[in-house]
Amino acid sequence: MATSSIQWNPGWTTRQPERGDLVLVLSGSGVFKPGDGWLQPLESMPVQAGSAGFVSLGSADGRAVFVTEVPESVSADGDIVSLRDALMMISDVPAAMLSTGFQVWQWFQDHQYCGRCGGCMGFHRRERAKWCDSCSIPWYPRLAPCVIVVIRKEDHYLLAKSSRVKRHFYSLIAGFVEPGESLEAAVVREVKEETGLDVTNIQYRASEPWPFPHQLMAGFFADYAGGELVLQEDELADAGWFLPGSRPPVPPETTISGRLIRDMERMITGGVSGLE
Numbered sequence: 261m262a263t264s265s266i267q268w269n270p271g272w273t274t275r276q277p278e279r280g281d282l283v284l285v286l287s288g289s290g291v292f293k294p295g296d297g298w299l300q301p302l303e304s305m306p307v308q309a310g311s312a313g314f315v316s317l318g319s320a321d322g323r324a325v326f327v328t329e330v331p332e333s334v335s336a337d338g339d340i341v342s343l344r345d346a347l348m349m350i351s352d353v354p355a356a357m358l359s360t361g362f363q364v365w366q367w368f369q370d371h372q373y374c375g376r377c378g379g380c381m382g383f384h385r386r387e388r389a390k391w392c393d394s395c396s397i398p399w400y401p402r403l404a405p406c407v408i409v410v411i412r413k414e415d416h417y418l419l420a421k422s423s424r425v426k427r428h429f430y431s432l433i434a435g436f437v438e439p440g441e442s443l444e445a446a447v448v449r450e451v452k453e454e455t456g457l458d459v460t461n462i463q464y465r466a467s468e469p470w471p472f473p474h475q476l477m478a479g480f481f482a483d484y485a486g487g488e489l490v491l492q493e494d495e496l497a498d499a500g501w502f503l504p505g506s507r508p509p510v511p512p513e514t515t516i517s518g519r520l521i522r523d524m525e526r527m528i529t530g531g532v533s534g535l536e
């Protein structure tokens with residue numbers, strides 16, 4: 261199944277896979293990738309696959325899709341591609357399907373027992389959720405909202421290098437939204453905490469799921485409003501103001517940070533400012 265031809269539709273069923281259904285096979289932090297596609301028929305899976313169970317994801321080209329995981333020791337024909345490399349480096353990857361697969365599998369692993377009574381749980385009949393019969397409560401997949409922001413100061417914009425990420429990219433200020441906080445308030449707080457700067461004119465631009473393990477990134481533009489750059493050392497190794505066209509390496513356009521950066525550059529240079 262060629263990647264470019266996949267018509268992916270998220271969905272839910274409590275049934276288990278049958279012959280002819282397709283499976284997204286995970287292995288550790290990677291995807292088991294057969295040939296030029298990302299899915300394989302149930303009957304073609306590695307022998308030891310499936311012992312961890314299957315979870316419904318939806319359908320691709322009209323065939324039901326499930327996700328499972330094989331131990332990293334299992335060998336079979338095909339490559340294991342890390343999810344991070346797939347989402348950052350490959351332009352025609354079915355990103356929504358892979359993101360959904362990893363997040364759903366993480367939820368399935370993390371919710372084997374009810375968080376309230378500790379009892380075993382089954383699937384909810386109609387929704388993608390686990391269900392505790394004793395407590396009569398559903399447990400849905402977790403989502404963690406995060407903000408990510410490009411800060412503009414006249415013709416420059418701010419790039420920062422994380423002290424945790426090993427890749428040699430400069431990227432944007434980002435962080436988790438806290439309970440009781442709006443997205444805009446999270447932008448103001450994260451920027452202040454990590455850089456010492458004040459921002460204003462916060463404008464929403466775009467969003468993207470980021471399954472490491474379950475972030476939902478909300479992307480913003482903001483204008484510099486005051487303050488001196490003082491880095492939070494456990495978060496940022498470096499940061500600075502850059503002109504469009506004279507920047508260090510940044511994430512590719514397959515990521516929301518890469519798209520926001522290029523979109524801001526186009527806005528500063530007076531070009532098209534759409535994210536599409």
Ligand SMILES: [Zn+2]
Nearest residue numbers: 374377392395
């Ligand atoms: Zn319970």
